[in-house]
Amino acid sequence: MVHDLTGADWRKSTRSGSGECVEVAANLPGVVGVRDSKDVTGPALAFSPSAWCAFIAEAKRP
Structure with missing residues (x-):
């Protein structure tokens, strides 16, 4: 699926x-x-x- 990232901060x-x-x-609805x-x-x-949240949580694990 292709997402439009126009307006991404x-x-x-x-x-x-x-x-x-x-x-x-992370400012666009439904996509990071x-x-x-x-x-x-x-x-x-x-x-x-x-x-994305699952990835970050796993990356922070010791």
Whole structure:
């Protein structure tokens, strides 16, 4: 499924400093966008909010 990410408010972690990382857009209804901060015009991934929350919860596990 293709999602329209027009109007996405892309943000990267304040912990990334000036480093290269991913940017996340969570301001769109029903979708969370993820893209490479080095290639902002390149492709982006789209996740459901529940899938994104599950990913974050798993990434935070010790």
